[in-house]
Amino acid sequence: MTRATLAKNPDDVSAMFDQAAPRYDLTNTLLSAGQDRVWRARAREALALRPGERCLDVACGTGVSTEALGRSGATVVGVDRSAGMVGRGAHRPVTLRVGDALHLPFRDAEFDAVTIMFGLRNVVDAPAALREMARVVRPGGRLVVCEFSHPAWPPFRTVYLRYLRDGLPRIARRVSSNPDAYTYLAETIRAWPAQRELAAVIAGCGWSHVSWRNLTGGVVALHRAVRDAPRPAPAAPAPQEAAA
Numbered sequence: 001m002t003r004a005t006l007a008k009n010p011d012d013v014s015a016m017f018d019q020a021a022p023r024y025d026l027t028n029t030l031l032s033a034g035q036d037r038v039w040r041a042r043a044r045e046a047l048a049l050r051p052g053e054r055c056l057d058v059a060c061g062t063g064v065s066t067e068a069l070g071r072s073g074a075t076v077v078g079v080d081r082s083a084g085m086v087g088r089g090a091h092r093p094v095t096l097r098v099g100d101a102l103h104l105p106f107r108d109a110e111f112d113a114v115t116i117m118f119g120l121r122n123v124v125d126a127p128a129a130l131r132e133m134a135r136v137v138r139p140g141g142r143l144v145v146c147e148f149s150h151p152a153w154p155p156f157r158t159v160y161l162r163y164l165r166d167g168l169p170r171i172a173r174r175v176s177s178n179p180d181a182y183t184y185l186a187e188t189i190r191a192w193p194a195q196r197e198l199a200a201v202i203a204g205c206g207w208s209h210v211s212w213r214n215l216t217g218g219v220v221a222l223h224r225a226v227r228d229a230p231r232p233a234p235a236a237p238a239p240q241e242a243a244a
Protein backbone atom coordinates (compact mmCIF):
# COMPACT_ATOMS: atom_id res chain seq x y z
CA MET A 1 0.00 0.00 0.00
CA THR A 2 2.38 2.63 -1.16
CA ARG A 3 0.02 5.54 -1.62
CA ALA A 4 -1.50 5.36 1.88
CA THR A 5 1.89 5.45 3.55
CA LEU A 6 3.09 8.77 2.17
CA ALA A 7 6.06 10.07 4.11
CA LYS A 8 4.32 11.85 6.98
CA ASN A 9 6.11 12.79 10.15
CA PRO A 10 3.70 12.18 13.08
CA ASP A 11 5.01 15.18 15.05
CA ASP A 12 4.66 17.47 12.01
CA VAL A 13 1.10 16.21 11.42
CA SER A 14 0.16 16.84 15.08
CA ALA A 15 1.78 20.31 15.01
CA MET A 16 -0.17 21.11 11.83
CA PHE A 17 -3.47 20.14 13.49
CA ASP A 18 -2.51 22.00 16.70
CA GLN A 19 -2.27 25.15 14.57
CA ALA A 20 -5.42 24.45 12.58
CA ALA A 21 -7.46 23.64 15.73
CA PRO A 22 -8.82 27.12 16.61
CA ARG A 23 -10.82 27.39 13.36
CA TYR A 24 -10.89 23.72 12.35
CA ASP A 25 -14.65 23.13 12.72
CA LEU A 26 -15.64 26.35 10.93
CA THR A 27 -13.16 25.79 8.08
CA ASN A 28 -14.43 22.24 7.52
CA THR A 29 -18.02 23.35 7.32
CA LEU A 30 -17.20 26.12 4.83
CA LEU A 31 -14.92 23.99 2.63
CA SER A 32 -17.47 21.18 2.41
CA ALA A 33 -20.47 23.51 2.05
CA GLY A 34 -21.95 21.92 5.15
CA GLN A 35 -21.61 18.37 3.81
CA ASP A 36 -19.23 17.36 6.64
CA ARG A 37 -22.20 17.10 9.02
CA VAL A 38 -24.06 14.86 6.57
CA TRP A 39 -21.00 12.60 6.10
CA ARG A 40 -20.52 12.21 9.85
CA ALA A 41 -24.24 11.50 10.29
CA ARG A 42 -24.03 8.71 7.66
CA ALA A 43 -21.00 7.26 9.47
CA ARG A 44 -22.94 7.34 12.73
CA GLU A 45 -25.84 5.46 11.14
CA ALA A 46 -23.45 2.88 9.68
CA LEU A 47 -22.00 2.20 13.14
CA ALA A 48 -25.53 1.52 14.47
CA LEU A 49 -24.54 2.00 18.12
CA ARG A 50 -26.91 0.69 20.77
CA PRO A 51 -27.37 2.06 24.29
CA GLY A 52 -24.85 0.49 26.64
CA GLU A 53 -22.28 -0.29 23.94
CA ARG A 54 -18.74 1.10 24.07
CA CYS A 55 -17.34 2.89 21.03
CA LEU A 56 -13.93 4.41 20.28
CA ASP A 57 -13.60 7.41 17.95
CA VAL A 58 -9.98 7.37 16.72
CA ALA A 59 -8.43 10.64 15.47
CA CYS A 60 -11.44 12.38 17.01
CA GLY A 61 -10.03 15.89 16.46
CA THR A 62 -12.12 18.46 18.31
CA GLY A 63 -14.68 15.79 19.19
CA VAL A 64 -17.49 16.89 16.84
CA SER A 65 -17.98 13.31 15.72
CA THR A 66 -17.48 11.89 19.22
CA GLU A 67 -20.18 14.08 20.71
CA ALA A 68 -22.67 13.13 18.01
CA LEU A 69 -21.92 9.42 18.49
CA GLY A 70 -22.56 9.81 22.22
CA ARG A 71 -26.19 10.77 21.52
CA SER A 72 -26.87 7.12 20.65
CA GLY A 73 -26.76 6.22 24.36
CA ALA A 74 -23.47 4.36 23.87
CA THR A 75 -20.39 5.26 25.90
CA VAL A 76 -18.08 6.94 23.41
CA VAL A 77 -14.43 7.83 23.95
CA GLY A 78 -12.37 9.94 21.54
CA VAL A 79 -8.61 9.77 21.12
CA ASP A 80 -6.36 12.04 19.04
CA ARG A 81 -2.62 12.67 18.82
CA SER A 82 -2.99 16.48 18.67
CA ALA A 83 -3.34 18.04 22.12
CA GLY A 84 -4.49 21.25 20.41
CA MET A 85 -7.43 19.51 18.73
CA VAL A 86 -8.41 17.62 21.90
CA GLY A 87 -8.16 20.86 23.91
CA ARG A 88 -10.68 22.57 21.59
CA GLY A 89 -13.19 19.85 22.47
CA ALA A 90 -12.78 20.15 26.25
CA HIS A 91 -16.27 21.64 26.63
CA ARG A 92 -17.98 18.63 25.06
CA PRO A 93 -19.86 16.12 27.26
CA VAL A 94 -17.67 13.19 26.13
CA THR A 95 -14.26 11.87 27.14
CA LEU A 96 -11.49 12.96 24.76
CA ARG A 97 -7.93 11.76 25.31
CA VAL A 98 -4.58 12.51 23.77
CA GLY A 99 -3.18 9.30 22.28
CA ASP A 100 -1.74 7.72 19.18
CA ALA A 101 -3.74 5.57 16.75
CA LEU A 102 -0.67 3.37 16.43
CA HIS A 103 -0.49 2.67 20.18
CA LEU A 104 -4.04 3.05 21.46
CA PRO A 105 -4.13 3.47 25.25
CA PHE A 106 -6.85 0.81 25.65
CA ARG A 107 -7.05 -2.89 26.49
CA ASP A 108 -7.64 -5.69 23.98
CA ALA A 109 -11.33 -6.14 22.97
CA GLU A 110 -12.44 -3.20 25.14
CA PHE A 111 -14.92 -1.78 22.59
CA ASP A 112 -17.96 -2.98 20.63
CA ALA A 113 -17.24 -0.61 17.76
CA VAL A 114 -14.54 1.71 16.48
CA THR A 115 -14.58 4.49 13.93
CA ILE A 116 -12.12 6.86 12.31
CA MET A 117 -13.51 9.83 10.42
CA PHE A 118 -11.18 11.78 8.12
CA GLY A 119 -8.28 10.53 10.22
CA LEU A 120 -6.87 7.39 8.58
CA ARG A 121 -5.38 9.40 5.68
CA ASN A 122 -3.37 11.41 8.21
CA VAL A 123 -1.92 8.52 10.15
CA VAL A 124 1.67 7.72 9.20
CA ASP A 125 0.99 3.98 8.86
CA ALA A 126 -2.67 3.32 8.02
CA PRO A 127 -2.47 -0.52 8.02
CA ALA A 128 -0.84 -0.45 11.48
CA ALA A 129 -3.66 1.79 12.75
CA LEU A 130 -6.28 -0.59 11.30
CA ARG A 131 -4.61 -3.53 13.08
CA GLU A 132 -4.48 -1.55 16.32
CA MET A 133 -8.19 -0.73 16.00
CA ALA A 134 -8.88 -4.44 15.48
CA ARG A 135 -6.97 -5.17 18.70
CA VAL A 136 -9.18 -2.95 20.90
CA VAL A 137 -12.49 -4.21 19.44
CA ARG A 138 -14.10 -7.46 20.53
CA PRO A 139 -14.46 -10.27 17.95
CA GLY A 140 -17.61 -9.52 15.96
CA GLY A 141 -17.33 -5.78 16.75
CA ARG A 142 -17.74 -3.15 14.01
CA LEU A 143 -15.48 -0.73 12.15
CA VAL A 144 -16.54 2.32 10.15
CA VAL A 145 -13.93 4.30 8.22
CA CYS A 146 -15.20 7.61 6.83
CA GLU A 147 -12.63 9.15 4.52
CA PHE A 148 -12.24 11.32 1.43
CA SER A 149 -12.15 9.18 -1.69
CA HIS A 150 -12.37 9.30 -5.47
CA PRO A 151 -15.46 10.29 -7.47
CA ALA A 152 -16.05 7.74 -10.23
CA TRP A 153 -17.98 9.82 -12.81
CA PRO A 154 -15.29 11.49 -14.96
CA PRO A 155 -16.94 14.93 -15.44
CA PHE A 156 -17.59 15.25 -11.71
CA ARG A 157 -14.08 14.00 -10.93
CA THR A 158 -12.58 16.70 -13.17
CA VAL A 159 -14.54 19.47 -11.46
CA TYR A 160 -13.72 18.08 -8.02
CA LEU A 161 -9.98 17.80 -8.72
CA ARG A 162 -10.01 21.41 -9.94
CA TYR A 163 -11.73 22.46 -6.71
CA LEU A 164 -9.09 20.61 -4.67
CA ARG A 165 -6.29 22.31 -6.59
CA ASP A 166 -7.62 25.88 -6.82
CA GLY A 167 -10.79 26.51 -4.82
CA LEU A 168 -10.01 24.76 -1.56
CA PRO A 169 -6.63 26.44 -0.87
CA ARG A 170 -8.14 29.83 -1.76
CA ILE A 171 -11.01 29.45 0.74
CA ALA A 172 -8.62 28.04 3.37
CA ARG A 173 -6.36 31.11 3.06
CA ARG A 174 -9.33 33.27 4.07
CA VAL A 175 -10.70 31.22 6.97
CA SER A 176 -8.21 28.76 8.40
CA SER A 177 -5.78 29.44 11.25
CA ASN A 178 -3.32 27.23 9.29
CA PRO A 179 -3.96 27.44 5.50
CA ASP A 180 -0.99 25.15 4.73
CA ALA A 181 -2.93 22.31 6.35
CA TYR A 182 -5.40 22.52 3.45
CA THR A 183 -2.74 22.25 0.77
CA TYR A 184 -1.68 19.09 2.60
CA LEU A 185 -5.37 18.03 2.70
CA ALA A 186 -5.65 18.29 -1.09
CA GLU A 187 -2.37 16.40 -1.62
CA THR A 188 -3.30 13.56 0.72
CA ILE A 189 -6.76 13.18 -0.83
CA ARG A 190 -5.25 12.84 -4.32
CA ALA A 191 -2.73 10.26 -3.08
CA TRP A 192 -5.24 8.20 -1.05
CA PRO A 193 -6.20 4.70 -2.31
CA ALA A 194 -9.44 4.30 -4.22
CA GLN A 195 -12.44 2.61 -2.61
CA ARG A 196 -11.68 -0.96 -3.72
CA GLU A 197 -7.99 -0.65 -2.86
CA LEU A 198 -8.75 0.61 0.65
CA ALA A 199 -11.24 -2.24 1.16
CA ALA A 200 -8.45 -4.72 0.38
CA VAL A 201 -6.14 -3.02 2.88
CA ILE A 202 -8.82 -3.18 5.60
CA ALA A 203 -9.43 -6.87 4.85
CA GLY A 204 -5.73 -7.55 5.34
CA CYS A 205 -5.65 -5.96 8.80
CA GLY A 206 -7.87 -8.23 10.92
CA TRP A 207 -11.27 -7.23 9.51
CA SER A 208 -13.81 -9.24 7.51
CA HIS A 209 -17.12 -8.57 5.67
CA VAL A 210 -15.63 -5.35 4.26
CA SER A 211 -18.04 -3.25 2.21
CA TRP A 212 -18.25 0.39 1.19
CA ARG A 213 -20.63 3.01 -0.11
CA ASN A 214 -19.96 6.35 -1.72
CA LEU A 215 -21.27 9.64 -0.35
CA THR A 216 -21.60 12.79 -2.48
CA GLY A 217 -20.68 10.90 -5.65
CA GLY A 218 -17.53 9.40 -4.12
CA VAL A 219 -16.07 12.57 -2.61
CA VAL A 220 -16.26 10.52 0.59
CA ALA A 221 -16.45 6.74 1.06
CA LEU A 222 -17.78 4.87 4.07
CA HIS A 223 -16.08 1.52 4.61
CA ARG A 224 -17.64 -0.95 7.05
CA ALA A 225 -16.15 -4.15 8.41
CA VAL A 226 -16.48 -6.67 11.21
CA ARG A 227 -13.69 -7.75 13.53
CA ASP A 228 -12.51 -11.25 12.68
CA ALA A 229 -13.36 -13.86 15.28
CA PRO A 230 -10.25 -15.60 16.60
CA ARG A 231 -9.51 -18.80 14.69
CA PRO A 232 -10.65 -21.85 16.65
CA ALA A 233 -7.72 -23.78 18.04
CA PRO A 234 -7.00 -26.86 15.94
CA ALA A 235 -8.81 -29.88 17.34
CA ALA A 236 -6.61 -32.00 19.56
CA PRO A 237 -5.87 -35.38 17.96
CA ALA A 238 -8.18 -38.11 19.20
CA PRO A 239 -6.54 -40.07 21.96
CA GLN A 240 -5.00 -43.23 20.59
CA GLU A 241 -4.98 -46.43 22.48
CA ALA A 242 -1.39 -47.13 23.31
CA ALA A 243 -0.04 -50.22 21.60
CA ALA A 244 0.39 -53.04 24.05
Ligand SMILES: C[S@@+](CC[C@H](N)C(=O)[O-])C[C@H]1O[C@@H](n2cnc3c(N)ncnc32)[C@H](O)[C@@H]1O
Binding pocket: 010, 013, 014, 017, 058, 059, 060, 061, 062, 063, 064, 065, 079, 080, 081, 082, 085, 099, 100, 101, 102, 116, 117, 118, 119, 122, 123, 124
Ligand atom coordinates in the same frame (compact mmCIF):
# COMPACT_ATOMS: atom_id res chain seq x y z
C1 LIG B 1 -9.00 15.85 9.57
S1 LIG B 1 -8.90 15.61 11.31
C2 LIG B 1 -10.38 14.68 11.65
C3 LIG B 1 -10.95 14.94 13.02
C4 LIG B 1 -12.34 14.37 13.31
N1 LIG B 1 -12.39 12.93 13.23
C5 LIG B 1 -13.38 14.97 12.40
O1 LIG B 1 -14.14 14.22 11.79
O2 LIG B 1 -13.47 16.21 12.37
C6 LIG B 1 -7.64 14.37 11.41
C7 LIG B 1 -7.19 14.10 12.81
O3 LIG B 1 -6.31 12.97 12.79
C8 LIG B 1 -5.43 13.14 13.89
N2 LIG B 1 -4.31 12.21 13.79
C9 LIG B 1 -3.35 12.15 12.84
N3 LIG B 1 -2.48 11.17 13.12
C10 LIG B 1 -2.90 10.58 14.27
C11 LIG B 1 -2.43 9.49 15.05
N4 LIG B 1 -1.33 8.82 14.72
N5 LIG B 1 -3.11 9.16 16.16
C12 LIG B 1 -4.23 9.84 16.52
N6 LIG B 1 -4.72 10.89 15.82
C13 LIG B 1 -4.07 11.25 14.70
C14 LIG B 1 -5.05 14.60 13.80
O4 LIG B 1 -4.46 15.09 14.99
C15 LIG B 1 -6.40 15.23 13.46
O5 LIG B 1 -7.08 15.68 14.60
